[in-house]
Amino acid sequence: MASKHNGFSGNAASGRADRRGACLPTMTPARSRRIVAALLSHHGNPGPALKYVNPYQLAVSVVLSAQTTDRQVNSVTPRLFERYPDFADLARARIADLESIIRSVGFYRTKAGNIRALARMVMERYAGRLPSGRDELMSLPGVGRKSTNVILAMGFGIPAFAVDTHVLRVSNRIGYARSDNPDMVESCLTAVIPQSDWISGHLLFIKHGRAICKARGPLCGQCPVNAHCDFVGNNPGTRP
Numbered sequence: 600m601a602s603k604h605n606g607f608s609g610n611a612a613s614g615r616a617d618r619r620g621a622c623l624p625t626m627t628p629a630r631s632r633r634i635v636a637a638l639l640s641h642h643g644n645p646g647p648a649l650k651y652v653n654p655y656q657l658a659v660s661v662v663l664s665a666q667t668t669d670r671q672v673n674s675v676t677p678r679l680f681e682r683y684p685d686f687a688d689l690a691r692a693r694i695a696d697l698e699s700i701i702r703s704v705g706f707y708r709t710k711a712g713n714i715r716a717l718a719r720m721v722m723e724r725y726a727g728r729l730p731s732g733r734d735e736l737m738s739l740p741g742v743g744r745k746s747t748n749v750i751l752a753m754g755f756g757i758p759a760f761a762v763d764t765h766v767l768r769v770s771n772r773i774g775y776a777r778s779d780n781p782d783m784v785e786s787c788l789t790a791v792i793p794q795s796d797w798i799s800g801h802l803l804f805i806k807h808g809r810a811i812c813k814a815r816g817p818l819c820g821q822c823p824v825n826a827h828c829d830f831v832g833n834n835p836g837t838r839p
Contacts, residue, residue, distance in 0.1 A: 619778060619780045620776060620777050620778020620783050621776065622775070622790060623776060623787070625774060626773075626774050626787070627791065628793075631775070633824075633827055634824050635792065635796060635800055637824045638803045638804075638823060638824060639799070639803060641807075641823035642806045642807060642810070644799065644802075645802045645803065647753050648669035648670070648805075649664060649669050649672060649673065649753075650676065651676075654750070654754040654755070655686055656676065656680055657750060657753055657754045658717065658739075658754070659676070659679070659714050659717070660672050660673075661742070661746045661749050662713050662717060662740075662742060663675070663701060663710050665706070665741070665746075667705040667706075674703065675700060675703060678700055679697075679701065682696075682700070685727070686718040686721045686722055687718075687727055689714060690719040694711050694715065697711035697715060710741065712740075713740045713741030714741065716741075717741060720738075720740065729754070731751070731755045733747055733751065736750055744782065744785075745762060745763060746761075748761035749761045752797070752798045752801060753798075756798070758794045759797060759801075760789050760792070760797040760798075760800060760801050761785075761801050762781040762782075762784045762788070763781075764814075765805045765807075766788075766804040766808065767779065767781060767784055768808055768814060769804045769808045769812045770784050770787065771784070772812060772828060773824060773827065773829060774827075774828065775788055807824075811823075
C-alpha cells in the first residue's frame, strides 16, 4: 500500500488501483513531451542530490540512502570515504567502526553490514570494479531495482528511470500511472518518455516533487505543468 504521506490515493482520478495498478491511456507521448519540456523550462537541469566522485562512492551512498534523506547521507559520507576510499578498504572494515561513522543514518546497523558485504562481493567477483550490468548490480547486497537504476544512470550514463517516492508521487498526480508499485510506474514512464530523456527526466521529477509537488501542501498554483495535470483537473481548489 502507498504511504498515507506520499500524496497518492489508489482511488484517485480513475478508480482504485489494484496491487500493481495501471498506466493511464490519457498519457500520450505528445502530452508527456509537453510536461517534460515545461519541467525543464522551470527547473533547468538539476543534478543528483547525493555527493560522490566515482562509482564506488555512488554505490555506497545509494545503499545508505534507503529510507534516509540524501542530506543525511551526505553528512556522513565524507568521513566514511576518507577512511575507506575504495572497495578494498571498505571490505576490510570492522562493522563497529562503520556503525560509528554512519550512526545518524536510518537503519545504520543493517546498512553497515550491507556496504561491507557489497564491497567484499565486488572484490571477490569483480576484481574491485563495480559492474555496469543490471543483473550483476542487483545481485549486490542492499541494491534493488531502484538503486540499480540510479547507479546505471548516474554512475555509468546508461539510460534508466529510477522511481523513488518523489517520482512515484509526481507520476501518479500528473497522470502517467495509477499505481503505488514502483516497477509499474517505471514501465509507464519509460513507455512514453524517450530513452534519451530517462536520466534527465528522473532528476526533473525528483526536483519537482521536492520543490513544488510536495507530499503535503503541493504548490499547484506555482506548478509549470498544472495545465496538464490530473491532480489539478480533479481538484478544482488547487487551480491557480
